Each structure stands twice: as C-alpha cells, then as structure tokens.
Amino acid sequence: MRPTLDSSRSGGRPRDDSRDGAIRRATLQLLAEVGYDGVTMDRVATRAKAGKATIYRRWPSKVALVMDAITTITEQSVPIPDTGSFRMDMLAFISSFRDAIGDDRGRIIAELVSEMPRNSELREALRNGLLAQRKTASDVIVHRGIVRGEISAEVDHTVLMELGPALVLQRVLLSGEVVDAAFMERIVDDLIVPYAVHGLADQPTR
The missing domain is CATH 1.10.10.60 (Homeodomain-like)
Structure with a gap:
C-alpha cells in the first residue's frame, strides 16, 4: 500500500x-x-x-x-503472463524481467540491492514490496503449471523462480554478456522445465 x-x-x-x-x-x-x-x-x-x-x-x-x-514501474513493466503453457509463461516472465532491468531500472535495482546490507529499513521495504510482488507473480505461474499437470506439485517454488532472474541479473548487471532469446530459451528448456518436472534429486549425475 x-x-x-x-x-x-x-x-x-x-x-x-x-x-x-x-x-x-x-x-x-x-x-x-x-x-x-x-x-x-x-x-x-x-x-x-x-x-x-x-x-x-x-x-x-x-x-x-x-x-x-520502484513499485510503480515494476507494476507497469512486469505483468503476469498467461499463455496457457508453463514453458511459454516462463519465457514471457523472464523476457519481461530482462526488459525491466535492461535500462536505467537495472542500475536503480543494482543500487538498491547494494544498499540493502547497510539499510535495514530499505531491506525490509524491498522484501515486502518489490520482491513480494515478484513472488506473487511467480506463485501464480507455478500454480497454473501444477493445475495443468505440467510440473510437479512438490517443486520448490522459490528455487524454481529464482533460477531465471538470477542468471539474467548475472549477465545484465555483472558480466555484460548478451541476454537474447536463445539464452532465455536455454534457461527455460535446460534448467527450469527439467527442475519443475523432476526436481534436482532426480537429475542425472555425471
């Protein structure tokens, strides 16, 4: 509020x-x-x-x-996708996230995150505002996927929805490598969907 x-x-x-x-x-x-x-x-x-x-x-x-x-621009920039497919919802979600942090907003978010350890009031506000808002969106996507029978009901929601944004943040804010459609498809197809279906415990070991 x-x-x-x-x-x-x-x-x-x-x-x-x-x-x-x-x-x-x-x-x-x-x-x-x-x-x-x-x-x-x-x-x-x-x-x-x-x-x-x-x-x-x-x-x-x-x-x-x-x-x-910050909440105002996030509400405008990261809508909850509803494509009828968990895979496509995740691609849309990650693409929107990439777009939302790809300009001045990315620098702003990086600045706020760097300030969090020193400012407990800001840290709490971020957790209750921006991060809670993203969690709400991700919970909707995961719930729809479970209801449609596309993903396991036992999957860890938090880990599942942190995979994509974490990798996008790494490239946009740190390494500077390209975050294109092919990269986001690899995130979804190679990491997110397999984990959503099987979980980490069932993944083959090397």
Missing part, C-alpha cells in the same frame, strides 16, 4: 495525481544519476518542481518514496 495523502480528509487539500507522477519520475531519475545515497527530499522537490511539504504529505520518508516509485 502506498503511503499517500487521504484527499477525503476533512480540510485537506485535494490531491493532485499529476504531481505524484512527476515526483516519482524525479525520484527514479535521481536514483539512476546519483544513487540511493544521493537522493534527498530536497533534490526530488527541486527536480519535480514541487514543495517539500507536498512530498512529505504523500510519503513520510525517503524509503517510502523510493519504494513507491
């Missing part, structure tokens, strides 16, 4: 949703340019051409503002 001003409150100033968008955009721009530590309410207010009091009426802290801005 986003902490915003209740415009129905008696005596409150009517809420201007257009200002919310400008403030979120300014926050994201600053995250990409100067990192989490460089984002301040003063800088956001200046970039968004908004009063600092206006920002604090909607978001009580920098963490609340940053997480709201």
